[in-house]
Amino acid sequence: MKHRQYHVAIVGATGAVGIEMIATLEKRRFPVGKLTLLASARSAGKALKFRGRPVVVRELTKDAFIGVDIALFSAGGSISKEYAPAAVDAGAVVVDNSSAFRMDPSVPLVVPEINAADVRHHGGIIANPNCTTAITLMALHPLHRAFGVTRIFASSYQAVSGTGAKAIEELERQVSQTVRGKPITKEVYPHQIAFNVLPHVDSFLPDGYTNEEMKMQNEGRKIMGLPAFRASVTCVRVPVFRAHSIAVSAEFKKPVSVSAALKVLKRAPGLDVVDAPSSARYPMPLNVAGKYNCEVGRLRMDCAMKNGLCFWVAGDQLLKGAALNAVQIAEVLAGRWKNRT
Amino acid sequence: MKHRQYHVAIVGATGAVGIEMIATLEKRRFPVGKLTLLASARSAGKALKFRGRPVVVRELTKDAFIGVDIALFSAGGSISKEYAPAAVDAGAVVVDNSSAFRMDPSVPLVVPEINAADVRHHGGIIANPNCTTAITLMALHPLHRAFGVTRIFASSYQAVSGTGAKAIEELERQVSQTVRGKPITKEVYPHQIAFNVLPHVDSFLPDGYTNEEMKMQNEGRKIMGLPAFRASVTCVRVPVFRAHSIAVSAEFKKPVSVSAALKVLKRAPGLDVVDAPSSARYPMPLNVAGKYNCEVGRLRMDCAMKNGLCFWVAGDQLLKGAALNAVQIAEVLAGRWKNRT
Numbered sequence: 026m027k028h029r030q031y032h033v034a035i036v037g038a039t040g041a042v043g044i045e046m047i048a049t050l051e052k053r054r055f056p057v058g059k060l061t062l063l064a065s066a067r068s069a070g071k072a073l074k075f076r077g078r079p080v081v082v083r084e085l086t087k088d089a090f091i092g093v094d095i096a097l098f099s100a101g102g103s104i105s106k107e108y109a110p111a112a113v114d115a116g117a118v119v120v121d122n123s124s125a126f127r128m129d130p131s132v133p134l135v136v137p138e139i140n141a142a143d144v145r146h147h148g149g150i151i152a153n154p155n156c157t158t159a160i161t162l163m164a165l166h167p168l169h170r171a172f173g174v175t176r177i178f179a180s181s182y183q184a185v186s187g188t189g190a191k192a193i194e195e196l197e198r199q200v201s202q203t204v205r206g207k208p209i210t211k212e213v214y215p216h217q218i219a220f221n222v223l224p225h226v227d228s229f230l231p232d233g234y235t236n237e238e239m240k241m242q243n244e245g246r247k248i249m250g251l252p253a254f255r256a257s258v259t260c261v262r263v264p265v266f267r268a269h270s271i272a273v274s275a276e277f278k279k280p281v282s283v284s285a286a287l288k289v290l291k292r293a294p295g296l297d298v299v300d301a302p303s304s305a306r307y308p309m310p311l312n313v314a315g316k317y318n319c320e321v322g323r324l325r326m327d328c329a330m331k332n333g334l335c336f337w338v339a340g341d342q343l344l345k346g347a348a349l350n351a352v353q354i355a356e357v358l359a360g361r362w363k364n365r366t
Numbered sequence: 367m368k369h370r371q372y373h374v375a376i377v378g379a380t381g382a383v384g385i386e387m388i389a390t391l392e393k394r395r396f397p398v399g400k401l402t403l404l405a406s407a408r409s410a411g412k413a414l415k416f417r418g419r420p421v422v423v424r425e426l427t428k429d430a431f432i433g434v435d436i437a438l439f440s441a442g443g444s445i446s447k448e449y450a451p452a453a454v455d456a457g458a459v460v461v462d463n464s465s466a467f468r469m470d471p472s473v474p475l476v477v478p479e480i481n482a483a484d485v486r487h488h489g490g491i492i493a494n495p496n497c498t499t500a501i502t503l504m505a506l507h508p509l510h511r512a513f514g515v516t517r518i519f520a521s522s523y524q525a526v527s528g529t530g531a532k533a534i535e536e537l538e539r540q541v542s543q544t545v546r547g548k549p550i551t552k553e554v555y556p557h558q559i560a561f562n563v564l565p566h567v568d569s570f571l572p573d574g575y576t577n578e579e580m581k582m583q584n585e586g587r588k589i590m591g592l593p594a595f596r597a598s599v600t601c602v603r604v605p606v607f608r609a610h611s612i613a614v615s616a617e618f619k620k621p622v623s624v625s626a627a628l629k630v631l632k633r634a635p636g637l638d639v640v641d642a643p644s645s646a647r648y649p650m651p652l653n654v655a656g657k658y659n660c661e662v663g664r665l666r667m668d669c670a671m672k673n674g675l676c677f678w679v680a681g682d683q684l685l686k687g688a689a690l691n692a693v694q695i696a697e698v699l700a701g702r703w704k705n706r707t
Contacts, residue, residue, distance in 0.1 A: 176670040180521035180613040182563045182602065204545050215646035220606050222523045222651060224613070224664050224678045229643040233624065233666030233676075242669065257670035259613035259678065261523065264605050266561050272521040272600035283574065302570040305556035310563060323565050325574030328583065329517040329598035335574075337565045337600065 030058025031359060034093040034117065036108060037100030038062035038082055039071060041190045042122060045348035046097050047075055053352055056359065063089055064100070090115035095358060097351045098122060113149030118358055120151050120351045124236075127152040127244055134247045137353040137362055138294045139166045144357045151354050154248060155240040156346025157181050157260065161271045163345065164321040164338040166249055167293035168286060172332070173278035176255035179241065182263045182270040183226055184310060187342050188213060196264055218264050226260040235260055268310035269346065270339040272323075277332045283324050286334055290321055294364045295345065300324055308339035319345055371399025372700060375434040375458065377449065378441030379403035379423055380412060382531045383463060386689035387438050388416055394693055397700065404430055405441070431456035436699060438692050439463060454490035459699055461492050461692045465577075468493040468585060475588045478694040478703055479635045480507045485698045492695050495589060496581040497687025498522050498601065502612045504686065505662040505679040507590055508634035509627060513673070514619035517596035520582065523604045523611040524567055525651060528683050529554060537605055560605050567601040576601055609651035610687065611680040618673045624665050627675055631662055635705045636686065641665055649680035660686055 033050065037043045043064070050057055060075050063085040072079035083089060085104070090096060090112040098105050098112075099122035109119045109126070126132040133143040134152045136159050144151055154162075165174060185192040192213045199209050199219035209217050216223055227237035242256035290298050299308050300322035308320035319340035327333025340346060356362045374391065378384045384405070391398055401416050404426040413420035424430060426445070431437060431453040439446050439453075440463035450460045450467070467473040474484040475493045477500050485492055495503075506515060526533040533554045540550050540560035550558050557564055568578035583597035631639050640649050641663035649661035660681035668674025681687060697703045 178519035178598075178615045178670060180600070182523075182604070200541055201545055204542055216650060217652060220652070222604055222606060222611055224611070224648050224650075225643070225646060233643065233664065234669070235643075239669075255670035257519075257615050257668045257674070257676060259521070259664070259676065261611075261613065263523070263563055264561065265563060270563055270565070270602075272565070272602065274519045274598050302566070302574065302576075305566060307565050309557060309565075311558060311561070323574065323600070327598045328575070328580075329519060329596035333598070335598060335600065 030056050031094040032059040032061065032092050033057050033355070034061040034063055034090060034096040036063045036085055036096060036098040036104065038073060039064045039068040040099060041186055041193070042099040042343055042347040044073070045343045046099065046351060047073060049344070049348045049352045051076055053356070055352060055355060061089065061093060087111035090117050093117040095120065095355050097355065099347065099351070109150055118147065118149060118151065120153060120354045122153040122347050122351055124155065124240070126150050127154065128247070134244060135354050136162055136248055136350060137357050138163065138364055139248055140250070141357045141362055141364070144354060153347065153351045153354065154244045155237065156187055156342035157183060157237065157269055157271060158241050158244045159346050159350055160269055160319050160338055160340035160342065161241060161273060162245060162248060163296050163319040163340065164290060164336055165273065165275060167289050167296070168275065168277070168334065169249060169251070171285070171289045172281045174251070174254060175276045175278055177276070178257050178274040180259045180272045181261055182265070183260060184265040184267050184269055184342060185218060185262065186267045187269065193266060196266065214262070218262060220264060223262040224259060226262055265310045267314040267341060267343065268339055269342045270308065270310055270337065272337055274327050274330070274333060274335050276330050277334065279332065281332055281334050283326060286324055295319060296321055298322065308337055310339055313339045313341050316341055317344055317349055371397050372435040373400040373402065373433050374398050374696070375402040375404055375431060375437040377404045377426055377437060377439040377445065379414060380405045380409040381440060382527055382534070383440040383684055383688040385414070386684045387440065387692060388414060390685070390689045390693045392417055394697070396693060396696060402430065402434060428452040431458050434458040436461065436696050438696065440688065440692070450491055459488065459490060459492065461494060461695045463494040463688050463692055465496065465581070467491050468495065469588070475585060476695050477503055477589055477691060478698050479504065479705055480589055481591070482698045482703055482705070485695060494688065494692045494695065495585045496578065497528055497683035498524060498578065498610055498612060499582050499585045500687050500691055501610055501660050501679055501681035501683065502582060502614060503586060503589060504637050504660040504681060505631060505677055506614065506616060508630050509616065509618070509675065510590060510592070512626070512630045513622045515592070515595065516617045516619055518617070519615040520597065520599045521613045522599065522601045523606070524601060525606040525608050525610055525683060526559060526603065527608045528610065534607060537607065555603070559603060562605065564603040565600060567603055606651045608655040608682060608684065609680055610683045611649065611651055611678065613678055615668050615671070615674060615676050617671050618675065620673065622673055622675050624667060627665055636660060637662055639663065649678055651680055654680045654682050657682055658685055658690055
């Protein structure tokens with residue numbers, strides 16, 4: 026598929042991730058010959074800009090994929106399940122941002138910096154991982170390659186934009202209601218999110234974990250090719266607009282040190298080390314919002330386990346956690362991928 | 367000291383914790399015969415209400431403790447170091463909310479629900495623990511008694527009121543500046559706290575942990591009488607006004623189950639179990655703000671260790687993390703303490 030122009034379709038083009046996909050294709054100069062924007066009937070007719078020119082959004086139908094080379098899906102699992110097969114039948118390769126196909130053994134689950142080679146095994150669909158998992162692995166996987174990870178204990182600090190555009194509006198509205206002394210109204214989350222934290226992201230499983238929490242272990246095993254990897258995670262929504270942060274305690278097989286870990290992380294692609302705590306420099310959601318690279322810092326030896334290391338990683342979940350990673354997978358498909366540090 | 371009235375002094379009476387101390391003494395009907403409110407020269411002359419009547423705040427001096435039986439200190443470590451000995455010399459028992467004396471082997475460090483008996487070994491000063499530690503131990507210690515804790519991995523979600531009244535104003539001001547589209551100003555924290563999270567509470571140690579993070583292990587060992595206890599903690603400030611939350615993965619010596627843990631926690635004093643995730647019921651800072659009891663929920667078997675349990679605990683750090691615990695220690699001194707479930 027090298028040295029050519031691609032007909033790219035975006036499904037869910039008007040959503041928080043879809044808009045970032047359009048911008049990322051443009052910014053990374055992906056060779057888009059034609060761009061088809063698809064969304065629900067409600068959004069059809071709207072125009073979104075690409076390379077300075079308006080592209081009219083069309084209604085998503087099963088015959089919308091004729092001639093499409095690469096279809097980036099980000100409209101939820103049920104839309105993916107219904108329409109991705111039609112796109113594949115039409116000859117497109119689907120990069121799906123939903124959780125619908127991630128654990129399907131025939132579908133590669135890819136973070137290009139980690140397992141770009143898995144793309145070649147695709148049968149029409151390639152899955153984009155969960156945002157919190159992708160951001161955590163950007164720091165964890167280089168450490169794994171050097172020291173061999175066995176398990177992690179992690180807690181997340183997840184922004185409302187991970188839920189979508191309506192959740193951004195909800196936080197804005199509740200903050201405004203608080204400032205004006207008006208009653209708080211709720212539409213998206215079961216509880217007030219402004220000035221609160223909710224230990225509740227995605228739905229609950231019978232064992233008490235949420236789906237989101239178990240994605241770290243399940244998707245982490247598949248992406249790193251490490252079936253024995255264990256991850257005990259608590260996922261928490263915080264009143265931040267954009268970018269997720271994760272506090273991680275990781276156990277390794279081999280002895281690890283802060284200096285050896287720093288050396289590894291400084292060489293890792295897609296990752297910036299921000300670790301000068303004495304001058305109050307560490308990753309924060311405000312600093313990574315809108316940024317392609319993730320940031321890692323607060324490195325220290327874990328005081329509760331042997332060969333353990335603590336770190337704090339932050340990343341823009343609409344970019345590395347969604348749109349950027351999807352476009353990077355398209356770059357792998359187009360033979361344009363380079364693992365840049 | 368039973369069946370009598372006490373002359374109680376509060377040092378730092380006009381601070382966020384001091385104000386809660388006054389309210390807590392009143393609400394819990396502590397037998398206050400006389401109340402002396404002490405603060406810096408700047409606050410002297412202000413009047414604060416106690417039992418409906420104004421009490422004028424006096425300037426803190428070394429001879430302000432004549433006749434005082436119990437002095438509750440909450441004005442920072444340097445004030446405690448300078449004035450607590452004078453209070454003891456004047457015959458008062460000091461309950462100190464700062465970190466100044468906590469790790470002094472001659473000073474009991476007390477959470478009454480856990481180690482009320484340690485109060486009797488005091489030599490004039492009794493220390494009140496770190497807020498995040500106290501709230502975590504309210505759930506961890508009952509589990510330890512039943513199953514024998516060895517170590518924990520924990521991450522905190524700490525409210526700005528833990529920093530004091532000026533930090534509450536800072537979050538309010540930054541939110542208002544954001545809503546009004548004005549530039550954000552900073553006075554208390556090194557970075558914007560509104561719509562952000564800071565992996566930075568208290569000062570950094572050479573090993574990369576913060577002082578706050580190591581308090582969990584150091585103070586936890588002393589309070590639980592468990593010198594081998596290990597705690598790997600990441601402390602994070604979040605844009606919440608009041609009440610701290612902590613995500614905990616705990617490892618035990620004995621086999622543990624969710625049902626056995628629930629049974630233990632439901633009997634634990636000062637703690638409410640809020641654990642019905644399928645109906646979106648779990649502890650949240652908004653629900654525990656202003657509440658004496660801490661809340662625990664999100665119980666589940668830890669999927670990354672043997673005999674491991676995950677839980678989520680929240681508590682009002684101005685109350686159980688500070689003022690309430692101090693008044694409860696005074697209740698122990700006065701022979702009024704009952705371990706109520």
